[in-house]
Amino acid sequence: MKAKLISLAIVAVLAAGCATEQGTHTAVGTGAGAAVGAGVGNLIGHDKKSTAIGAAVGAAVGAGVGYNWTNIRNKLSGQTAGTGTQIVDQPDGSLKLNIPSQVTFDTDSTTIKSSFRSVLDGVAQTISQEPNINARVVGHTDSTGNPEHNMALSQRRAQSVGAYLVERGVKNARLTTEGRGETQPVASNATEEGRTQNRRVEIYLKPISQ
Structure with missing residues (x-):
């Protein structure tokens, strides 16, 4: 007893x-x-x-x-295999998917590449199957061009990803999107390799607080 x-x-x-x-x-x-x-x-x-x-x-x-x-x-590792997507545990309890630019969008475009769709299909499926998870989509650019343009571009790209996930069955209430332009580089913008790393989309998955 x-x-x-x-x-x-x-x-x-x-x-x-x-x-x-x-x-x-x-x-x-x-x-x-x-x-x-x-x-x-x-x-x-x-x-x-x-x-x-x-x-x-x-x-x-x-x-x-x-x-x-x-x-x-x-599950996400299997669904994104071969795309170069990195899945990283975050200190705040979230899981970050870092999707590289060669997978996501063409230069100065907000149209999702076909190679990106397979990644997002897997993410949408996972979120739909796990009702206690929310997603945050964050767009980033390199420093090439006008900062204001880069900020707007990153926001539109994040919104495109969010809209795609909603089309695949993810509820709007479980999604947030934001763009950070060139403000959070992960590598030097002085080299093409660094700029390529900075042009990215991040998706954070985090359990809903009880």
Whole structure:
């Protein structure tokens, strides 16, 4: 009976939002679940046995949550394979897809390339299948040309991506778009290689806060 009470308490705590950030990776989820479980077990039973039971149950619950998020990452890796898309865990709990310029848009264009559609189809499918995830699309340019033009271009490109995802079934309420022009380079704009890296689209996926 005590173990059941501990289990129910842990599930309630985690469901309330203990693992809604990137802590949903398996290892972190397991550790967080164990910590929560141990605390709940101690409160319920006031002894070492209850604490141990709580830690074990919490670890199992936390691992389950972590596996789900890892599954999403693995799914996206398969869907974007061969496109040069980088998938990077972010400190704030989001997952960033960095899609290079050779995949996304032609020069000074907001028309999505055919090579970009396959990436976005996978992203749309993932978001649609995971109701607890929101997406933020961010457009970037290099420093070639007028800064105001670059800012407007990056905004229109982000909007094009957002519109495409909506066409593929993603709800508007789960999407935001923004352009940052040339303001956030990831490489030097003094070389063509650097400018190529700076011309990019980023899509951030983050679990909805509970």
